[in-house]
Amino acid sequence: MRSRLAAVTAVTALVLGTSAACSSGDSSSDAGAGTIHVLVYGDAGNKVEKQIVETFNRTSKVKAVLDTIPGADYQQKLQTVINSSRAPDIFFNWGGGSIQSFVKADLLLPLDGFIAEDPGLKNNFLPSVFNSAVIDKKAYGIPMRGTQPVLLFHNKKVLADAGLTPPKTWDELLATTKALKAKGITPISLGGGDQWPTLMWFEYLYDRIAGPGLFQRALGGDKEAWASEDSRKALTTLKQLVDAGAFGSNFDSVKFTDGGSPALVAKGKAAFELMGSWYYSTQQDANPDFAKSGLGYTGFPALSGGKGDPADVVGNTNNFYSVLKKTKHPVEVAAFLKLMYSEEFVKAQLAIGNLPTTTNTPDHFDLSASPAYSKDQYQLVKDAPSFQLSWDQAYPPSAMTPMHTAIQQFFNGGLDADGFIKAMQALPTS
Amino acid sequence: MTRATGRGAVATRPGLVWAVPAAVFFGMFALTPLLLVAVLSFTSWDGIGDPHFNGLDNWTALFHDPVMLQSVWTTLLLTALGVVTQTPVSILIGVWAAGKQRNRAVLSAVYFVPLLLSATAVSVVWRAVLDPNFGVPAQLTWLFGDGNLLGTKSGAIGVLTFVGVWQFTPLHALIYQGGARAIPQVLYQAAAVDGAGRVRQFLHITLPQLRNTVITSVILMVVGGLTTFDTVLILTQGGPGTDTTVTSYYMYQKAFKSFDFGTGSAIALVLVVVATLISLAVVRLSGYDRMRGTAEGL
Numbered sequence: 167m168r169s170r171l172a173a174v175t176a177v178t179a180l181v182l183g184t185s186a187a188c189s190s191g192d193s194s195s196d197a198g199a200g201t202i203h204v205l206v207y208g209d210a211g212n213k214v215e216k217q218i219v220e221t222f223n224r225t226s227k228v229k230a231v232l233d234t235i236p237g238a239d240y241q242q243k244l245q246t247v248i249n250s251s252r253a254p255d256i257f258f259n260w261g262g263g264s265i266q267s268f269v270k271a272d273l274l275l276p277l278d279g280f281i282a283e284d285p286g287l288k289n290n291f292l293p294s295v296f297n298s299a300v301i302d303k304k305a306y307g308i309p310m311r312g313t314q315p316v317l318l319f320h321n322k323k324v325l326a327d328a329g330l331t332p333p334k335t336w337d338e339l340l341a342t343t344k345a346l347k348a349k350g351i352t353p354i355s356l357g358g359g360d361q362w363p364t365l366m367w368f369e370y371l372y373d374r375i376a377g378p379g380l381f382q383r384a385l386g387g388d389k390e391a392w393a394s395e396d397s398r399k400a401l402t403t404l405k406q407l408v409d410a411g412a413f414g415s416n417f418d419s420v421k422f423t424d425g426g427s428p429a430l431v432a433k434g435k436a437a438f439e440l441m442g443s444w445y446y447s448t449q450q451d452a453n454p455d456f457a458k459s460g461l462g463y464t465g466f467p468a469l470s471g472g473k474g475d476p477a478d479v480v481g482n483t484n485n486f487y488s489v490l491k492k493t494k495h496p497v498e499v500a501a502f503l504k505l506m507y508s509e510e511f512v513k514a515q516l517a518i519g520n521l522p523t524t525t526n527t528p529d530h531f532d533l534s535a536s537p538a539y540s541k542d543q544y545q546l547v548k549d550a551p552s553f554q555l556s557w558d559q560a561y562p563p564s565a566m567t568p569m570h571t572a573i574q575q576f577f578n579g580g581l582d583a584d585g586f587i588k589a590m591q592a593l594p595t596s
Numbered sequence: 597m598t599r600a601t602g603r604g605a606v607a608t609r610p611g612l613v614w615a616v617p618a619a620v621f622f623g624m625f626a627l628t629p630l631l632l633v634a635v636l637s638f639t640s641w642d643g644i645g646d647p648h649f650n651g652l653d654n655w656t657a658l659f660h661d662p663v664m665l666q667s668v669w670t671t672l673l674l675t676a677l678g679v680v681t682q683t684p685v686s687i688l689i690g691v692w693a694a695g696k697q698r699n700r701a702v703l704s705a706v707y708f709v710p711l712l713l714s715a716t717a718v719s720v721v722w723r724a725v726l727d728p729n730f731g732v733p734a735q736l737t738w739l740f741g742d743g744n745l746l747g748t749k750s751g752a753i754g755v756l757t758f759v760g761v762w763q764f765t766p767l768h769a770l771i772y773q774g775g776a777r778a779i780p781q782v783l784y785q786a787a788a789v790d791g792a793g794r795v796r797q798f799l800h801i802t803l804p805q806l807r808n809t810v811i812t813s814v815i816l817m818v819v820g821g822l823t824t825f826d827t828v829l830i831l832t833q834g835g836p837g838t839d840t841t842v843t844s845y846y847m848y849q850k851a852f853k854s855f856d857f858g859t860g861s862a863i864a865l866v867l868v869v870v871a872t873l874i875s876l877a878v879v880r881l882s883g884y885d886r887m888r889g890t891a892e893g894l
């Protein structure tokens with residue numbers, strides 16, 4: 167009862183409009199002549215954003231105001247205010263599908279004008295990252311915060327005890343899997359209960375087998391891409407790994423978010439886990455000793471005969487700042503965005519454990535908590551011919567639930583390849 | 597001649613004015629939102645800009661949506677399982693707790709604790725307890741096998757039912773405790789004189805006397821079961837696949853994860869209609885609407 171009422175009133179609150187929900191903020195962009203509002207996801211990263219806003223305000227007449235929204239509510243709040251008079255001038259997002267509906271509604275400012283005035287807004291960032299906020303050949307975002315490529319992590323001791331080395335190819339991964347199973351160790355830890363960790367396996371397999379083109383075609387609306395031979399091959403290959411017991415049998419009852427799957431690796435009950443680069447700090451937080459000496463990482467194995475470059479990576483390319491078309495202070499906004507490749511920004515991000523994607527980042531690696539890890543990651547992203555944004559963020563938000571459902575069902579046998587292909591073809595692409 | 601002197605007892609009933617505050621609140625916080633949701637269900641709206649009317653599109657799509665149909669069945673199944681499991685346990689505990697011994701009062705208070713915890717906290721705790729590798733299933737492998745409780749349909753539904761029992765039995769036991777205390781002692785004394793044992797007393801006095809309490813409790817369980825949300829959100833996220841996607845969770849997914857408020861509103865309305873129909877049916881079939889007392893003939 168309570169939950170239904172809550173949901174109904176929440177819908178009502180949205181219907182009744184943003185006026186009531188958002189009037190608590192201080193002077194909005196249209197009221198005060200001298201402010202630009204910067205809306206960001208509220209978390210530990212705000213430390214750097216606050217610092218940058220202060221730096222900006224020291225020299226600028228038009229003052230920047232930082233508005234933070236607690237993480238869990240960020241997207242809902244953004245969706246609510248973006249087409250209202252309370253809309254921010256600049257806002258945090260994930261690039262790709264996360265801003266697509268705003269672009270379609272003609273709310274965002276293409277940043278090509280800014281870039282023409284200051285090419286540094288583009289050239290100072292790694293291209294593979296910058297490109298994931300390019301929609302219809304126009305740039306809509308400037309990278310902020312850090313990049314999060316997905317890596318294959320492992321427990322060094324478990325591999326050493328079994329006389330194994332980290333696999334460089336898919337065949338080696340299969341052989342390693344077999345050897346670990348024989349020793350009674352779950353080869354690969356998977357937080358299937360969260361669904362998105364399972365998706366990472368699809369992202370890499372499709373990239374290695376078909377190359378980045380297949381997913382881009384599918385995202386562009388070509389539904390046949392999902393039914394192609396490469397797509398089927400990726401599914402078969404993946405299914406073989408699942409059926410070989412590489413993930414054990416209870417992965418859908420395990421979560422990454424509650425610490426279940428990382429604990430399996432840290433405690434030596436499993437050997438590998440495919441996860442975003444935040445895995446290092448996750449382990450450092452929960453199992454500091456293991457993170458220090460026992461945690462190893464490699465890129466995703468190469469697949470012989472695959473069309474994808476083994477140097478390709480997938481993951482969260484970065485977060486971005488996008489600009490609202492109706493901002494009254496475009497000049498100041500452009501000046502604010504320039505700070506995203508400043509030395510101060512890079513140093514501050516590294517200090518809190520993020521890996522910024524500016525070209526000057528390598529100059530400051532000594533500031534990182536783990537310089538070698540930062541360096542490897544940066545090199546990986548820099549050398550990557552393609553950096554595929556996570557599928558669930560590349561697609562519009564409406565595709566997320568059906569995509570996660572199909573992913574989970576294919577892994578647990580609820581859907582066969584045909585069923586999976588059909589489910590992916592039914593996803594909305596715009 | 598005033599009504600008071602003319603009609604006797606009727607005059608002591610409260611007048612219509614007394615209903616005004618409640619009616620105003622109900623109108624503001626229940627009817628108005630409901631109407632707005634009804635309007636929204638005929639629009640396509642992603643939260644940006646204005647909703648656009650799209651006629652019956654949401655509704656026709658919903659009736660052809662296998663997940664919607666499945667979600668209604670799952671909701672009904674979970675509700676039925678809730679009633680079937682919670683009722684007997686609640687009655688036994690409630691009747692037991694209606695006794696007079698001091699230790700029972702203390703135990704009853706302890707027993708009441710689960711209800712005081714938020715459903716979110718409860719779900720998080722159960723999630724940890726049921727972790728297949730580090731929780732209880734890892735210790736009791738003979739019972740749980742590989743511990744894939746939340747990864748299979750039957751397992752996930754079983755867990756949701758179990759957590760429901762754990763969380764809501766205290767409330768219903770409390771209701772039954774009150775009901776059992778209201779049963780006149782005379783009946784038991786008479787039965788004891790006639791030589792009826794405790795079991796017979798329970799079956800022939802306590803249960804029949806608790807009839808209206810059962811109906812109250814069942815209606816609460818049904819309404820609660822039909823709108824189960826928080827435990828699904830945290831324990832299963834509607835998974836594995838869509839196996840535990842109950843209707844309220846499906847509404848949340850559509851409206852707040854997919855930003856499809858039109859479809860979300862349509863699902864909300866379906867839920868309102870189904871819940872109302874079932875509640876009415878329970879009231880009708882049980883004869884609760886006739887307000888028959890259990891104290892007749894005393």
